[in-house]
Amino acid sequence: MxxxxxxxxxxxxxxxxxxxxxxxxxxxxxxxxxxxxxxxxxxxxxxxxxxxxxxxxxxxxxxxxxxxxxxxxxxxxxxxxxxxxxxxxxxADSSEESHTGRMQQAIDSEEGRRRYGQRFATVEPVFGNIRHNKRLNRFTLRSQKKVDAQWKLFCLVHNIEKLARHGYAANG
Incomplete structure (x- = not known):
């Protein structure tokens, strides 16, 4: 044993x-x-x-x-x-297309490339300016209503700076 x-x-x-x-x-x-x-x-x-x-x-x-x-x-x-x-x-049937796959096809098409290319000239610089230049890179409040108000304040600061820089008041 x-x-x-x-x-x-x-x-x-x-x-x-x-x-x-x-x-x-x-x-x-x-x-x-x-x-x-x-x-x-x-x-x-x-x-x-x-x-x-x-x-x-x-x-x-x-x-x-x-x-x-x-x-x-x-x-x-x-x-x-x-x-x-x-x-x-x-x-599971893997032939069913995923949401990610459909989005990839939409972006890789000619129309998708053209439209996505425009995004970099319209939306991305705003986020970069707010986050990097103004250092508004995090929300300090909690709850969706407060964060929404804080985000609108960030955007307001961005827009006022654009108006001031391009002389909106000086031309009128």
Missing amino acids: PDPLYDKAHPKKGRRTYRPADFTYDPDIGTCLCPAGKTLYQNGSNCIHNGYVATKFSGALRDCLPCDQRAKCLRTPEKTKVRQVSFFRGK
Whole structure:
């Protein structure tokens, strides 16, 4: 017999909770039964998790709370109210174009290059002037209303400086 102090292998842990294989899933009619025999509600049929399409199910509160198999079904039964389980149906279709891909195509087109090139002459210098030259590079207030007011004040300073520099009052 090997020395018990020398054997560094971890003892096998028994399964503590039910796995998705313990649930009865019928993909044809879209139903799922838990090990206690209760019907779970479908709350997502084409969910994508890590590139795989899944169907999600969730137990009912009236079924899960009084269930005697709660400790075997949930990892933390004192915190979690109902059991949720997902059944994966395969890899997600990667041929569907992403928003980023569509934006790349729009910018890489002739019209997109022309319009995006104009942006550097109209918008970017304003941000650069406000952030770098005036050193207004962070908001000091909190809440959207206050930040919006502070941003409008920054823009007002920028516009007043433009009027002063180009002699708006001197020509009139």
